[in-house]
Amino acid sequence: MIEVDALTKRYGDKLAVHDLSFTVRPGQVTGFLGPNGAGKSTTMRMIVGLDRPTSGRATVNGIPYAAHPAPLRQAGALLEAKSVHKGRSARAHLVALAQTHGLPASRADELLDLVGLSSVAHKRAGTFSLGMSQRLGVAAALVGDPGTILLDEPVNGLDPDGVLWIRTLLKDLAAEGCTVLVSSHLMSEMAVTAEHLVIIGRGRLLADTTVDELIARVVVDTVVVRTSRTPALRDLLTGAGATVETDEDGRLLVGGLPAERIGELAATAGLPLYEVVPQRASLEQAYMELTRDTVEYEGGRS
Numbered sequence: 001m002i003e004v005d006a007l008t009k010r011y012g013d014k015l016a017v018h019d020l021s022f023t024v025r026p027g028q029v030t031g032f033l034g035p036n037g038a039g040k041s042t043t044m045r046m047i048v049g050l051d052r053p054t055s056g057r058a059t060v061n062g063i064p065y066a067a068h069p070a071p072l073r074q075a076g077a078l079l080e081a082k083s084v085h086k087g088r089s090a091r092a093h094l095v096a097l098a099q100t101h102g103l104p105a106s107r108a109d110e111l112l113d114l115v116g117l118s119s120v121a122h123k124r125a126g127t128f129s130l131g132m133s134q135r136l137g138v139a140a141a142l143v144g145d146p147g148t149i150l151l152d153e154p155v156n157g158l159d160p161d162g163v164l165w166i167r168t169l170l171k172d173l174a175a176e177g178c179t180v181l182v183s184s185h186l187m188s189e190m191a192v193t194a195e196h197l198v199i200i201g202r203g204r205l206l207a208d209t210t211v212d213e214l215i216a217r218v219v220v221d222t223v224v225v226r227t228s229r230t231p232a233l234r235d236l237l238t239g240a241g242a243t244v245e246t247d248e249d250g251r252l253l254v255g256g257l258p259a260e261r262i263g264e265l266a267a268t269a270g271l272p273l274y275e276v277v278p279q280r281a282s283l284e285q286a287y288m289e290l291t292r293d294t295v296e297y298e299g300g301r302s
C-alpha cells in the first residue's frame with residue numbers, strides 16, 4: 001500500500017507537485033496519469049525516497065520507503081530504464097542488487113527468465129535497446145519479490161509484444177495481491193491496463209477514481225435514435241423540449257432527453273423505434289476534458 005499525504009515539491013519557483021494526496025491499494029493496477037510535466041515522476045521519486053518532499057509525506061506500508069530495513073522487499077521501482085551501469089551485464093546487475101538483500105544469484109536467473117532476457121544475460125546493459133532496458137528495469141524492480149511496485153512509463157520504447165507483456169505482467173502481479181502504480185501520459189494504454197486511476201495536472205490531483213466512474217462522469221447527453229417515421233418523431237421530441245439533429249444516415253441525434261423518456265414518448269405516439277443508443281464519451285475524451293486546462297507544453301499530449 002502506498003499513501004501520499006499532502007505531498008508538495010518545489011524546485012525553485014517551480015511547484016512540481018502541490019498538496020497531493022492519494023492512496024494506492026493492493027490487488028489492482030492503479031494508473032498514474034497526467035500530461036507531460038504534470039509531476040508523475042517527481043511524485044514517484046518521492047515515494048521511493050529519491051527526492052525529498054518540500055512538505056507532506058509518502059509512505060510504503062505505513063512508513064517512509066527508506067526507513068524500511070530491507071526496502072527492496074517492500075517496494076520495487078522502475079523509474080529510469082537507462083540508469084543501469086552500462087559496463088555490467090544484465091545478470092551481474094541483478095546479482096548485485098540481489099546481494100544487497102542477501103538473496104542468492106539464482107534470483108537473478110529467475111528474473112531474467114521472467115522478463116525474457118535469459119539469452120542476453122551476459123551482454124553488457126549498455127548495449128541494450130530501450131525495450132530491453134525496460135525489461136531489465138522491471139526485473140530489477142522485482143528482485144526482492146516486493147508487495148508493491150512502481151513503474152514510470154514502462155511501455156516507452158517497447159514493441160507491441162513488449163507492451164502486451166508488460167500489461168499482462170502488471171495484471172498478474174495485481175491479481176496476486178500486489179500494489180501496482182504505473183504512470184503514463186496515454187489514457188489509451190491505461191484504459192486497458194488499470195482499474196483505478198489517479199490523474200494529476202500541474203502537480204495537483206484532478207481525479208482519484210475508477211475507469212468506470214470516470215466514463216460515467218462525462219456521459220454526453222446525446223441519444224442516437226432510428227425510426228421509419230423520422231419527421232413525426234422529430235416533431236414529437238422537439239415538442240417535448242429535446243434538441244434534435246439528423247445525421248447523414250437519417251438517424252436522429254437527440255439531446256436533452258434520456259433514452260427511457262424517448263422510448264416512452266415514441267411508444268405512446270405509436271412510433272416504431274429501431275435503435276435507441278445513448279452516446280457515451282470515450283475514456284480518452286474524458287481524460288482530455290479533465291486535463292484540458294493543465295497541459296503545460298505545446299504538443300505535450302503526444
Ligand SMILES: Nc1ncnc2c1ncn2[C@@H]1O[C@H](COP(=O)(O)OP(=O)(O)OP(=O)(O)O)[C@@H](O)[C@H]1O
Binds near residue numbers: 034
Ligand atoms: N530536478 C528538477 N529541477 C527543476 N525542475 C524539475 C526537476 N524535476 C522536475 N522538474 C519540473 O517539475 C515538473 C514535473 O516534472 P515531472 O518529470 O515530475 O513530470 P511528469 O508528469 O513525470 O512528466 P513526463 O510525462 O514528461 O515525464 C516539470 O515542470 C519539470 O520541468
